[in-house]
Amino acid sequence: MMRGGRWPPRRPADWPTSPRTGTAQPLPAPAHDNALTGVAATSAHDAWAVGRSVTGTVHNTLILYWNGTKWARVPSPAPGSSSDLLAVAATSASNAWAVGGFTGTGPSQALALHCC
DSSP states (O other): OOOOOOOOOGGGGGSSSSSSOOOOEEEOOOOOEEEEEEEEETTTTEEEEEEEEETTTEEEEEEEEEOOSSSEOOOOOOOOOEEEEEEEEEETEEEEEEEEEEESSSEEEEEEEOOO
């Protein structure tokens, strides 16, 4: 479930007061100018992250799935010459919707993807 709030926090009072523990996990995406813009988790073993990966000057959609152990890239269409995903909502490991947009030779278009 997605949680509301502002990120990054604008003042120190917004930061959690209890210490956080965890381990950074590597992402399986190409390393050039990528961005994650949305995340949704339904449990500690089921999370989706979306955004874009960049190859040269072309933006492609990026979808990652967390299975509780590691992140894996999920194949996704990238219509047009520039495609980005901005947000994701999920109810389970087999039901996630991502939204964003793309451009090609005409005006920008909305993009909605359903996974699994």
